[in-house]
Amino acid sequence: MLMALDADxxxxxxxxxxxxxxxxxxxxxxxxxxxxxxxxxxDGTSVLVDVRPDHLxxxxxxxxxxxxxxxxxxxxxxxxxxxxxxAVQAANLRWLAGYRHPWYVRAAVMAAPEEVFAEPVALRxxxxxxx
Numbered sequence: 001m002l003m004a005l006d007a008d009x010x011x012x013x014x015x016x017x018x019x020x021x022x023x024x025x026x027x028x029x030x031x032x033x034x035x036x037x038x039x040x041x042x043d044g045t046s047v048l049v050d051v052r053p054d055h056l057x058x059x060x061x062x063x064x065x066x067x068x069x070x071x072x073x074x075x076x077x078x079x080x081x082x083x084x085x086x087a088v089q090a091a092n093l094r095w096l097a098g099y100r101h102p103w104y105v106r107a108a109v110m111a112a113p114e115e116v117f118a119e120p121v122a123l124r125x126x127x128x129x130x131x
Contacts, residue, residue: 001051003093004085006041015042021071025063033064052122054083 005014018038025031037049046065050065057065065081070077116126 001082001085002037004089005037005049007093009098010042011039011075012042014038021068023067023071025062025067031067033065036067046075048072048077048079050081052081057081077112088107116118 002014002016005011016040017034017036020032020034020098023030035048036051039047039049041047048068052065065079069079077083077092084090113126116129121129
């Protein structure tokens with residue numbers, strides 16, 4: 001999931017397990033939960049995210065996720081529980097993540113597309129210009 005957040009242009013910042021939430025359940029039991037991610041979006045909104053494949057969500061988990069959603073709402077954040085990424089999307093993101101190494105950064109090569117695509121232009125036309 002982190003790879004998907006990293007690739008999302010609408011995401012400005014991500015923190016992994018950013019906090020512990022504490023509350024007392026309806027049965028009077030002390031509960032706590034650390035959401036998987038806190039996401040700050042480029043539009044200034046925030047999202048708490050929990051990642052759990054659908055087939056692993058038990059009834060007790062659903063109650064924790066519901067309580068987390070309530071607490072997120074109290075902070076004016078949204079809440080999302082996501083499952084697994086589709087296999088092809090996950091494979092593509094893993095492959096792309098390999099190119100984050102500084103060894104692949106070439107300033108001259110990266111500057112060309114920035115110049116060509118500084119103004120909106122069709123992809124093929126920009127590529128023909130050397131972008």
